[in-house]
Amino acid sequence: MWLTPIAGALILLLAWDFVRKRHRVTTLAKSKIKGPLSVPILGCGIQALSLGAENFLQYGDELFEKYGKSFCFWVLGECAVYTKDLKDIETVLTSTTLLEKGQLYRFLRPFLNDGLLVSTGRKWHARRKVFTNAFHFKVLEHYMEIMDRNSGVLVEKLRKVAGGKTPVDIIQHVSLAALDVITEAAMGVQVNAQNDPDFPYIKALKNVVYIQPDRMFKVSQRYDWLFPLLAPLLHRQLVNDIRVMHEFTDKVIRERRATVERAKADGSYRPLVPGDADIGRKSQMALLDILLQATINNEPLSDADIREEVDTFMFAGDDTTSSGVSHALYAISRNSKIQQRIYEELVEVLGQDPSTPVTQTMLSELKYLECVIKETMRLYPPAPVVGRYTTMDLVIGEKVIPANTSIYLVPYFAHRDPDYFPDPLTFKPERFLDGEEEAHATFAYVPFSAGPKNCIGQKFAILEMKSLISKVIRYYELLPLGEDVKPMLNFILRSSTGINVGLRPRNLK
Numbered sequence: 001m002w003l004t005p006i007a008g009a010l011i012l013l014l015a016w017d018f019v020r021k022r023h024r025v026t027t028l029a030k031s032k033i034k035g036p037l038s039v040p041i042l043g044c045g046i047q048a049l050s051l052g053a054e055n056f057l058q059y060g061d062e063l064f065e066k067y068g069k070s071f072c073f074w075v076l077g078e079c080a081v082y083t084k085d086l087k088d089i090e091t092v093l094t095s096t097t098l099l100e101k102g103q104l105y106r107f108l109r110p111f112l113n114d115g116l117l118v119s120t121g122r123k124w125h126a127r128r129k130v131f132t133n134a135f136h137f138k139v140l141e142h143y144m145e146i147m148d149r150n151s152g153v154l155v156e157k158l159r160k161v162a163g164g165k166t167p168v169d170i171i172q173h174v175s176l177a178a179l180d181v182i183t184e185a186a187m188g189v190q191v192n193a194q195n196d197p198d199f200p201y202i203k204a205l206k207n208v209v210y211i212q213p214d215r216m217f218k219v220s221q222r223y224d225w226l227f228p229l230l231a232p233l234l235h236r237q238l239v240n241d242i243r244v245m246h247e248f249t250d251k252v253i254r255e256r257r258a259t260v261e262r263a264k265a266d267g268s269y270r271p272l273v274p275g276d277a278d279i280g281r282k283s284q285m286a287l288l289d290i291l292l293q294a295t296i297n298n299e300p301l302s303d304a305d306i307r308e309e310v311d312t313f314m315f316a317g318d319d320t321t322s323s324g325v326s327h328a329l330y331a332i333s334r335n336s337k338i339q340q341r342i343y344e345e346l347v348e349v350l351g352q353d354p355s356t357p358v359t360q361t362m363l364s365e366l367k368y369l370e371c372v373i374k375e376t377m378r379l380y381p382p383a384p385v386v387g388r389y390t391t392m393d394l395v396i397g398e399k400v401i402p403a404n405t406s407i408y409l410v411p412y413f414a415h416r417d418p419d420y421f422p423d424p425l426t427f428k429p430e431r432f433l434d435g436e437e438e439a440h441a442t443f444a445y446v447p448f449s450a451g452p453k454n455c456i457g458q459k460f461a462i463l464e465m466k467s468l469i470s471k472v473i474r475y476y477e478l479l480p481l482g483e484d485v486k487p488m489l490n491f492i493l494r495s496s497t498g499i500n501v502g503l504r505p506r507n508l509k
């Protein structure tokens, strides 16, 4: 008796699924964008979600191998096109209207809310203008002292594990140093993560930035309504960690705002102006100060506005840089000639004494190290995927990406494509020396993305990477110890086997 209504409901469900997908399915078929078999309702999601984050890049590699430079992928009603096609990358990144992020960025919203990375429209545009000040080169000079001091703490911390015999998972150390740098640069507070990794804010942040993106690969955690039911403990931990993070940021903002108000009241307040010759010496200078003094349409930013932006900088500026630095140290450890050349450049530009503080000008003279960093981000881009969402059909040459589709550009695979980079799997910093190969590969080489929504912190990131890497190599010889990396996608590029190197103190005179 109840078979009839069940069959009726099933037919209705299948019809609804067919209708809502029809435009996208036919448009993709006309554009010859293929993908793995997609069944009604479920799409191809079950297969992908059972792979786990550790195997997802391997699976992507197989799909690119099979379907060419782009393929489509369905999970329930969500349609995504993954592409490493130069024309697609150029069209998407240079568009001034296609700014909405892909659907998977929803996993960042619980802790970033509507910060710069995920916001669009007028809000994004106005704030992007404000933040440009935060990366003025005079402001960057101030951050140099923070980077140099924390690089110094890092080499001290590494002393305990630098026996030269045992592999060290270097990202464990680098990520705490990067956290110290970004917390001080963004909020003007020293959390001392390297000395106190159990500081509640640091622990909470580390959990949230790992667990939230990991949810996308797990059926039981992917959907907000199912997550608390199927993984209640993890859900509770996440809610608690996000609360800890937000409370800490709120407290720092309140205290900083009160200090500014007091300074205004007693007449000692001087607003920060990026062109100001003195700005590099202002001890209180942090991104937060720029946000506190900013106005948009003559209105100051509220505490909630500021919090979402500070949280965004903490997320966008921490794990990306740690991934870049750690992969660079790993690649250098496996290439002794490259390491020797870097060391010679360091001695030539920075001198024999590794404790000498470095300036922005000195770091800008490290040309070979810069090529090593670029080559690292080619093979191991810290942001391996960049996504957008189309609300209208997008025409790219002969093909059309249908409305209501996420487009994921995959620098990880574009950077490893022999059509764009000869001998792509060889680590060869020289390819960036004369700029020829890089120029030839415009839009195939996009570690910081490109166009209006590119990485606003890229100059900061390059300086920080140079600061941390140069300090480690001035103190230690890197050795090829431990298991090789197995790249893994977690929004950020990580490695499921760790990022292993050996460390031996140099015989410094």
Ligand code: HEM
Pocket (backbone or CB within 6 Å): 116, 117, 118, 128, 312, 313, 316, 317, 318, 320, 321, 324, 381, 382, 383, 386, 387, 447, 448, 449, 450, 452, 453, 454, 455, 456, 457, 458, 460, 461
């Ligand atoms: C090696 C380190 C880094 C890499 C590889 C990297 C890469 C990226 C990429 C690929 C994007 C996305 C662009 C897009 O969607 O088109 C991005 C956005 C962003 N990054 Fe970075 N990033 C790094 C470090 C930093 C640092 C240190 C900061 C801040 C201090 C930062 C702040 C941001 C912000 C705020 C955005 C959003 C920009 C917007 O949407 O307008 N990033 N980054």
